[in-house]
Amino acid sequence: MxxxxxxxxxxxxxxxxxxxxxxxxxxxxxxxxxxxxxxxxxxxxxxxxxxxxxxxxxxxxxxxxxxxxxxxxxxxxxxxxxxxxxxxxxxxxxxxxxxxxxxxxxxxxxxxxxxxxxxSSLSHRRNVAAASCLYRMQCIKCHTLLKSLVPPVRQPAARLTRQSLLLNRYSLQSPVPQGMTASRTLRSFDRAFLPAAVKIWNSLPSSVISDITTQGMQSFKCRVNKYLK
Known part of the structure; x- marks a missing residue:
């Protein structure tokens, strides 16, 4: 190199x-x-x-x-x-x-x-861990640099569509890659923790996420583990 x-x-x-x-x-x-x-x-x-x-x-x-x-x-x-x-x-x-x-x-x-x-499969366990980590990042007073990585909540759609109806009330905006053009690089970006975690998070129904609180972290992990199986 x-x-x-x-x-x-x-x-x-x-x-x-x-x-x-x-x-x-x-x-x-x-x-x-x-x-x-x-x-x-x-x-x-x-x-x-x-x-x-x-x-x-x-x-x-x-x-x-x-x-x-x-x-x-x-x-x-x-x-x-x-x-x-x-x-x-x-x-x-x-x-x-x-x-x-x-x-x-x-x-x-x-x-x-x-x-x-x-x-369970190792990929399933990584997905549960990613969603659980994103949950913790939103409800725990972590370092400001880590907290700043959490994307903002999606704004309600101007008109209802089938896709918008499927989104939970805590759905987040998908991270946007900066300065990436090569398809291979973009695919690597999509697999990285934050984009992948947000994609998993947005696929969860509101009943699985429930209310985001410090006391609900363990129960959320159990629900998302069951839902993603």
């Missing part, structure tokens, strides 16, 4: 911050183009290695034991800071889904048993 030319040096506490193609911050690997390829490859490798242990646990435990180990030791690895990289390409995200499917095979769980053990 060629170095970026003609940019001023980045300073921190009097020291020049060197320009690198990737950096790791709080356990998440950020690339210069926010492609998340390296980060998800690292997750996939570690989670895949841990999944192998499930084969040896079968003769020792009933199914509940390996499921608990999978959730706490393997799935948690694949769900660390997911909102930061949920806009990654489908190719890299599907690698995580393969690990969960492999884990279910090793444990011996069919589709119905997976539901009983609360093993």
């Amino acid at each position: 060629k170095d970026i030319q003609n940019h001023p040096p980045i300073m921190f506490q009097g020291q020049v911050v060197s320009d690198k193609p990737e950096m790791k911050l709080l356990g998440v690997s950020f690339s210069r183009k926010l492609e998340w390829k390296t980060h998800l490859k690292n997750i996939t490798r570690t989670a895949g290695q841990r999944t192998s242990m499930l084969r040896r646990l079968g003769p020792v435990f009933d199914k509940a034991g390996p499921v608990t180990i999978y959730k706490t030791y393997i799935r948690s690895k694949m769900e660390y800071a997911p909102l930061s990289w949920m806009g990654a390409s489908t190719v890299h995200l599907s690698a995580l889904d393969k690990i969960q499917r492999r884990a279910c095979r090793l444990i011996g769980l069919g589709p119905e048993e997976q539901l009983r053990h609360n093993l």
Whole structure:
């Protein structure tokens, strides 16, 4: 990767911050183009290695034991800071889904048993987490910079249409990309946390969102989890 030319040096506490193609911050690997390829490859490798242990646990435990180990030791690895990289390409995200499917095979769980053990798809869990985070951003006194990311509420339509009738009373304006023209870049923007979370949020009926209050966060998460299944 060629170095970026003609940019001023980045300073921190009097020291020049060197320009690198990737950096790791709080356990998440950020690339210069926010492609998340390296980060998800690292997750996939570690989670895949841990999944192998499930084969040896079968003769020792009933199914509940390996499921608990999978959730706490393997799935948690694949769900660390997911909102930061949920806009990654489908190719890299599907690698995580393969690990969960492999884990279910090793444990011996069919589709119905997976539901009983609360093993929803990873994409479903990321969507629930995104909607829940957007809920919290609207009802908690968070940092002003984070609060400013919440789009304004949609104004009532001048005339009623089928689409406007489907929108909940808390529906938000969709974020608009700035200075993006390439279709590939626009698709990446649409998959990122805020645009994706707003799209999920606007698809929810008013009965699922209910009233946005601090006391209602947990019940909202339960409702949206049930609705999106």
